[in-house]
Amino acid sequence: MKAFVASKLDDYSKGKISRRQLLESLTVAAAATAATGGAQAAPAPNRALKAALVNHISYQCPDLRRVADWYSRVFNMEQVTYPSEPSQIGMPFGRRNQKPLGVTANDVPTSYIVVRTRNPNGTAADKGALARPASRAVIEHVAYTVADFDRDRAAAELRALGVQNVRNGGLYSLHMADPFGFDIQLSGVANNAITDGA
């Protein structure tokens, strides 16, 4: 799709096609791509253990409700509660049963954040989680992709929403602090494994 768009844009820039022709060709191509399922998933690996996507990020904090409400307010994320697990709330990216961006496989579900408040005196599961060896690695920040990202507009929107410590993160992104000071980065798809750190 990208190569096609680039080619049509070149034609338009050189005057080979009109604005109307550019608009029509891109609209038709976008609709056709969407109808055929969009970007294809990576070919099946010939190894069993291969990460296909982030499944979830487990985030621990002193007050899960406060964080969940913050994500819902800033990122319009739904909250999924678990009757058997009152100390956690799940928040999926996208709507129920919607395929993740760029994924066509049926066995790669929506990614989500699960917010937890661990209780040292709580259930066996809580205690088990705390019993792990102390990690010498730390997740310093997590970056999310949002639709229609424009850095200046996004910064203004975040500040209007009362988000703290909003600052630029290079050409393609913003950083901010969540209610417990954890660093969150926000970008569009322009910030990716190829462009980040290039």
Place this chain on the structure above:
Amino acid sequence: MERFIDRLIDEFDSGKLGRREFCETMALATAVLASGGAAANAAPQRGFTMLGVNHISYQCPDYRVARDFYRDVFGMQVLNDKGMGRANLAFGPAPDSGGNFLVVHNPGNNPRPPTQGLVDHICFTVANWNEPQIKAELAAQGLAQRSRGGNGTMRVIDPFDFDVQFGNHIAENINEP
């Protein structure tokens, strides 16, 4: 969609949008259109529409050890490793079409202070789940003692004792709790 493209062309014509940005925005918009219906594409009144995880920034004492672990165990692709203390590890869809990546890096000169919120583990989806083969691969890499679990969800402790979970779409699926 046509109105959206119309606006993009306006921005391109007025110089607000470069050629690269134009192509990237079109590719993203098409991917979004392909992955959801009209309701999913509607802009929210306030805030943002989340599309997914972009990357996870993983800080550790030696990024090369983490790089090799995630490449060898989870089949991630190493990108932008210039030997300068960091590398990107790409996985999933193409990088500009929804792919995720892990940034493994050494501590910087100005480390962030500890916060009350922290990520205590991450979980990856593994497609085409074949548990006996997964266990055999872990054993072949000398990770049998550092991994546990089964029935569609497992964990492995990485070289810096960070807890990594991985599972299939049945055991680890928010839509089917």
